[in-house]
Amino acid sequence: SNRKKGARKKAAAYAYKNIVITFDIETSRLHDTEDNSIMYIWQCYIEGVGAITGRTWDEFINLLDKINSGLKSFERVIIYVHNLSFEFSFLKGILDLSEVFFIKPRKVLYAVYEGIEFRCSYFLTNMKLEKFLEQMQVEHKKLIYDYDVIRYPWTPLTDSEMQYCLNDVIGLAEAIRIRLDNDGDTLATIPYTSTGYIRRDAKKVYNKLSYWGRREIMPSYGLYRLLRTAFRGGNCHANRWYADQIIDNVCSYDRASSYPDVMLNCPFPVSSFYHTGACSPDKMIELLRDKEKAIIMKVIFKNIRLKDRMYPIPYIARFNLEACRRPVIIDNGRILEAGEIELTITDIDFKIIDYQYEYDEIVVIDLYYARYGNMKRCIKQLIIRDYIYKTSLKGGDNDYLYARSKERINAYYGMTAQDPVKDNLIYVGGDEVCRYEGREAPELLEQSNKKAFLPYQIGVWVTAWARYRLEQGIKIVHENGGTVLYVDTDSVKFTDINNDVINGFNTFNKKASEASIKSGITALDIKGKEHPAGVY
Secondary structure: OOOHHHHHHHHHOOEEOOOOEEEEEEEEEOOOOOOOEEEEEEEEEEOOOEEEEEOOHHHHHHHHHHHHHOOOOOEEEEEEEOOHHHHHHHHHHHOOOOEEEEEEOOEEEEEEEOOEEEEEHHHHHOOOHHHHHHHHOOOOOOOOOOOOOOOOOOOOOOHHHHHHHHHHHHHHHHHHHHHHHHHOOOOOOOOOOOOHHHHHHHHHHHOOOOHHHHHOOOOOHHHHHHHHHHOOOOOEEEOHHHOOOOOOOOEEEEOOOHHHHHHHHOOEEOOOOEEOOOEOHHHHHHHHHOOOEEEEEEEEEEEEEEOOOOOOOOOOEHHHOOEEEEEEEEEOOEEEEEEEEEEEEEHHHHHHHHHHEEOOEEEEEEEEEEEEEOOOHHHHHHHHHHHHHHHHHOOOOOHHHHHHHHHHHHHHHHHHOOOOOOOOEEEEEOOOEEEEOOOOHHHHHHHHHHHOOOOOHHHHHHHHHHHHHHHHHHHHHHOOOOEEEEEEOOEEEEEOOOHHHHHHHHHHHHHHHHHHHHHOOEEEOOOOOEEEOOOO
């Protein structure tokens, strides 16, 4: 099964051998089929032993049995596989796996064969093997290979082909050992995923807070359904008036550390939500005017359309709508005008929509509100700590530490945006491979709320605030004579730069800088230059 809690308990009961082992296969797609491929070589690297290769699965099973024969009942070894999900499609057919953890269907985090735990190093690093080896500055880097050549288990391999195969497993082992040593981890303590490092630190400080104080702000099932519908990532879109054109002299203004900035400098729902239900537009406006209230609501806009037909980046995405009734005009997934739309939004989203669009009527179907406040100080201190560390490495020559510090900073948002309702995927083998356990969503949410340390609404508001800050950048350009061409999460690309645009960004940056200095999310780089978060 893939019960995380159970998996941790099992892991704690085993003694992990302090030996990094890596595994990889090379395959060829068969000529006469579209879906079938064959493994023509496998390679395994064992620290202190060396590299072992074979051309058949029987040889590999023989190696695994030899490893298992040297393990006591309470011992395990970890074999890292970069993108285990691919190798798993072969392993499930040849091994009697006792335990498999699926992140989602066809995405395997780990699989256990007797005393051997195959573990995915891609989820540990969240980067391709080539990039991971470069970041770790290993001796055995990834080489160039011709994948178009069809090879079979009996095909002779050249020295360069063999070296390519060996470098993948030797380099991966070197990289994991470097990471273990640099982070002070062992194979018993290293997280399963890249966000696991941050979750480990955050849980340590968050669990010192009152359990009931954390428990009371967890979302009810009704609120959770609205939060899931309202959740949206970064705003990424191109100006429809300039699509398919090559534009010269393009400027790009990027916001520094956008998500960490809003996590420290913007307010979040910090109380339990009060359920108003359906209400009048006047009541909604009254609540929106209260700057201390965080609001999430399901609404209907009737006869909605852009106020300015030339506005470069329409905000409402067709994908996020629960209903859309004609007539409707869409720009690559964005609503330009529609007869009627139904969607769930936060008060932050409403500010953007109300600025961009006009409409004949708004109907509030359901509404919740909570008290705005600051994120917990213990989490903010962790973000500040890692931001200062990352910035202190900026411009230096330690690429590894700088890349790792950026990875940690980026993981804080990911930690807040984990969907708390995830049914267990049970490994059943065969063609079906796995199936959901089938528990109801309210039960899953209740189980999650008991052990969660961050409420799901935090992640919903992080991206909403980041989109709002991006919208401020769009407005600075558009309202001052510039031409916005494209935006992506934290950057605005435009032409026709002028003094008004520059002054607009300078004014924004002054306020953003003052806020970041006040909250502590600013630091000096290796050359002594100050870098406050959130500035363009």
